[in-house]
Amino acid sequence: MKLDGIRVLDLSRLLPGPYATQLLADSGAEVVKVEDTGAGDYARAMEPLTSRDVGAIFEMVNRGKRSVAIDLKDEDGRTAFYRLVEDADVVLEGFRPGVVDRLGIDYETLTEYNEDLIYCSLTGYGQNGPWADRAGHDLNYVSLAGLMDLTRDSTAEKPQVPGYQIGDMAGGLFAAFAIVGAVLSRELGNTDGEYIDVAMTDVVASFSQSVAYQSLTGDPAEPRPGETPLTGGVPWYDSYETADGKWITLGALEPKFWRAFCEAIDRDDLVDAHGSENPDVLAALAEELRALFRERTRDEWETVLGDVDAAFAGVYAPAETVDHPQFRARDLVVRPDDAPPRLGFPACGSAVPETTDETVPVHGEHSREYLAGAGYDDDEIETLLESGVIRRDAP
Template structure:
């Protein structure tokens, strides 16, 4: 289902909310960024900057959107926003709980202007609970949700900060999913408007399914890092350094993959050690594998095992992604003349394209257009611009 004809007013800034609405824009929705009249989305000025002197993060997640700048603290700015709400399907906001109430743009207020409105609040800890008003960033959310603890190689080791902002991206993805769910329910006649409360910390916690049973039924301190089948406990499911100082991962959980690997590297003597629970045997096997993988470079190993069903892949840096033959074949990296290269929509539709070729919007670039669409004449728009209620 394409989202053509669905208009979304995006009040969010930085990364989680804009990532959510970028996914929706890629799916055909018309996304209007509603920014303040001062600096707008903070990400516009965040380093690193592109050759257009715009924040790289901003350009990555705001392509093909529109920008309307309104002062929602002013009566005229709110009045203009209410008119936009009347002609829209979705509002997404990421303010701290209580801010939208003070601004007069909360769900109950906006329902008076559009009874079929879908309203999504995306925050760190949600709208209720003792932590609802706490400040936070991605590192806080992955920390409280248990993910950061699972990055440690041992109970005494320092937690390792993930290379990607997992909470921000996961929260944005889930917000997009929840909005599509609400739009579909409305179109099917199962609901009118809807309020959706999403907490980034909740979404990260929901990623713990692989260890949830042990964690919820046993000692709160268990399972410890590196003691689960998917976090380093198994020598046949781990990463290994190669001769050139790079890394490979071996993910031979199934015996058939392990056997194929052992036969390919000439170590049939190791086949029967798969599945052992003996810690000494596991330690010896890990040492053997370390020696094996140090015999060749990453490229040599990938070439040698390319046609072997052994679940072996190289560990790649983000900078290598664009040149990787798999991602190139998938067309994941998108390039166009009027916008920076970016990682595109990660789903392929047979009948419709999800590529967004338009550029990122300038701050307030579309204010006049949208005010005209909702009934303001030229004189009224000029008056609002002069009063600084809009930009």
């Protein structure tokens, strides 16, 4: 995963697009944030702020990037951007459909300056369809994709808002995957440049592979909240409250895991209940497990079942998760000496960069540097700065 030599121009803001390009930056790509000359990326000022007085979300997904601030509504600004595109490999944007056309920075226009350009549009609903122009956030994307419906125990209960932005992060992840695939395809000589349309809602919907067949065919076993094996319909795949008011999860779908669990708690009498479709048997077993898990605390159950092949885990709050020995062993939590703590690259491997640039770019910090690299002389850059077409804030 060494993308050294690949330059990405990132026009996106907030979370989905910056997460996509952070994954690329962590893999060695040179990522240049192209921000407007006003506020720039809104996430810069979003609470909570870090010790560097910068939005924590911004710091998490913009490490090691460069920032160039250009007014793309100005003709001279667009010209400057076109010059940057000539030496770029990838452009990623997250505007609503039609905005890039009005700005004159759409794929067709940019290929006039770089025919091998890979251009990725990352939006909520994609570039076509009746919802393409519709405003939305993560909550709306997971709603349309079917995930929200399955976050409750029954259809009588309120759908639960996911604790993380699933659509935003899934969309960013898939955009990064698609971009890397397009770069590889180009380098193999299979394609030249290409256009990629990623809809966050599409990606979340594609995550439903385990229930998609029933939904697509109208099977009577169509997944409903609390009724299917993976949505709380069976007691051996569910969550349970413990004596200290915390929770654990049991995922003993396979008979071998269920048997190991029963043996560990000295309840061989429960073994044969696994796989039953009798509602009375399932109800009785669920009540038995609820009473059982209330007998010990979460951590006590970890002591009892942690080394048992039973597909068991505690439910941890995010603050507990980042301090968990499993994540420490994987080096997922990074605590630099001269920067706020962060979550690292979510993969280990022989070629994953061991060190990354922890700096976070000031708004427009690298405007002069990149315009000079694009052929502008000092006088031209000063003229653009004075006119407000570009912006450069000192670090």
